[in-house]
Amino acid sequence: MAFVLQVEYSPPKTRNLVGTSFHFITSIGMATVAVWGYLFQVWTHYAIALAVPPTLALIAAFFIIPESPRWLLSKGRDKEALALLQAVADTNGAKMPDNVLLYEDIDTQEGIKDVLKNRKLLMSAPINMLGWFMSSLVYYMLWFSAKYLAGDIYLNAFILGAAELPGRVAALFLMEKVGRKFTFMISMGLACVVMLCSIYPDTTSRKIMYSVGKALSGTLWAVIYLYSAEMYPTKIRSLGSGLGSAAARIAALLAPQTKYIMVLGESVPYIIVAVLAFACVCVFWFLPETKDKDLPQTIDEFENLFLSPRAKDRQSLSGAIGEEVEETQA
Numbered sequence: 001m002a003f004v005l006q007v008e009y010s011p012p013k014t015r016n017l018v019g020t021s022f023h024f025i026t027s028i029g030m031a032t033v034a035v036w037g038y039l040f041q042v043w044t045h046y047a048i049a050l051a052v053p054p055t056l057a058l059i060a061a062f063f064i065i066p067e068s069p070r071w072l073l074s075k076g077r078d079k080e081a082l083a084l085l086q087a088v089a090d091t092n093g094a095k096m097p098d099n100v101l102l103y104e105d106i107d108t109q110e111g112i113k114d115v116l117k118n119r120k121l122l123m124s125a126p127i128n129m130l131g132w133f134m135s136s137l138v139y140y141m142l143w144f145s146a147k148y149l150a151g152d153i154y155l156n157a158f159i160l161g162a163a164e165l166p167g168r169v170a171a172l173f174l175m176e177k178v179g180r181k182f183t184f185m186i187s188m189g190l191a192c193v194v195m196l197c198s199i200y201p202d203t204t205s206r207k208i209m210y211s212v213g214k215a216l217s218g219t220l221w222a223v224i225y226l227y228s229a230e231m232y233p234t235k236i237r238s239l240g241s242g243l244g245s246a247a248a249r250i251a252a253l254l255a256p257q258t259k260y261i262m263v264l265g266e267s268v269p270y271i272i273v274a275v276l277a278f279a280c281v282c283v284f285w286f287l288p289e290t291k292d293k294d295l296p297q298t299i300d301e302f303e304n305l306f307l308s309p310r311a312k313d314r315q316s317l318s319g320a321i322g323e324e325v326e327e328t329q330a
Contacts, residue, residue, distance in 0.1 A: 004238055007229040008068040009088075012292050019226040020172040027168060027218055031161030038154040070295070074234050120303055125240060127283050128228055129247040131184060134280045135220040136248035138191045140255035141273055142213045156207075163211040167218025175223060179291040180230065184223040185281050191216045192277035195270045230290035233302045237295075 003022055010018040033050070040046040072081040082100070089096045142160065167187075174183040194213040224244065232240035258269035288305035296302040 001238065003225050004229050004241055005065070005068055007226065008070045008234075008237075008295065012294060015230070016172060016175050016226065019229070020168055020175075020222050023168050023171075023218065023222045023225070024165065026221070027161060027164035030164065031158050034154045034157035034161060037157070070234050070297075074297075118299055118303075120306060121299070124231065124287055125243065127287055128224075128231065128240065129244050130280050131188075131224050131284060132228070132244035133247040133251045134188060134277055135217065135224050136251035137255060137273055138188075138195070138213065138220065138277065139217040140252050141195075141258065141269070142210050142217060159207075160210060160214045163214040164218030164221075165215075167215035167220075168222055170215070171219040171222035174219070175226070175291065179289045180223055180227040181284060181287055181289045184220065184227065185284050187216050187219040187223065188277050188281050188284070191220065192274045192281070195274040195277065227290060230293065230295060231288070231302070231305065233296040233298050 003019065006022065007015060007019055036049050037046060040049045066084055066087070067080070069081040069084050072078075072084070086096055171183060171187075174186070178186070191213060194209050194216060197209045225241075228241045228244050229237060261269045261272070290305060293305060294301075296305065
C-alpha cells in the first residue's frame, strides 16, 4: 500500500525514480536486519528491537502521509483532491492554474463481476501473480541459503542484503532504457542461470553466484512492484498489487521448505526454481509494456495498454473521424 500510494502521486517521468528509491530503503533495511541480529542475539530482545522503529514510523506516517488524489477522485471527492494538489503546489513553490477542474473518467465496468468478465484482466492477473511468486521464490531461496554458506552467518546475511543495492541501480537505468517488461524478463532469465550455476559446490563460487542472484532479485522486486502499479486501473490497483503480494508471501512460505527436497539431491531445489523462472519469462511476453504511459484509470484504458502504437493511431483517427461525422450531422 505504501508503494501504490507514492506511485499514484508520481507523474510518468519520475515514477521509475520514485518507485526504485522505495526499494533502496528496503535493501538497506534487509542488510541491517543482520546487524540487529548480531547486536541482539536473544530472540526476544531481537523481536523488540525490530518492532520499535516501524511502530514509531507508523505513528509519524498517520499524521504526515496524505491520501491519494486519484483515490479521492475515484470516490467522487473532487474538492478534497483539489485541496491536496493545492498543498502539493504550495510545498513545491508552484501556482495552481486559475479555475482548475478535476475529473475522473467514469468506469462503466465497476463491479467485480464486470472485472472477471474481462479476458485481458483474467489473463494478465495470473501472469502478474506468477511474476511476484517467482521474484519472491528466487529472493528467499538465496536469502535462506545464507546459512549454508561458509563463514559468519551475520556477515553473509549482511552481504546478501547489501548485494541488492546494485540490482536496484540496474533496475533504475534498465527500466528507462528497455522498459519494465523486458527488464523483468532479462532479470528473471539471468536468475534462472544463477540458480543453475549455484549447483557448483565450490564455496567461493557459491558466494559470488548468491551475491549476483541477490542483485538480480533486487532488480526483480523493483520492477514487479512498479509494473503492477502501472498496469492495473485505479479501482483495482490495490487489489491487483495485493494479489501479487499474496502470491509472493506463498513463495516466502515455501522457500524454507526446500530443505526437505534436498533429500533427493542438493541441486534439485535450484533446478526446479530455474525451470519455473524460465517458464515465467516465457509467459511474461504476453503482458503489455507500461513505460511512459499514464496510470490507467479505467478498464478501457487498461485494455489500451495492449494496443500497438499503430493500432492506437488508427483508433485515434477513427475517433476523430467519428466526431467530425457527428458534427456534420448536427
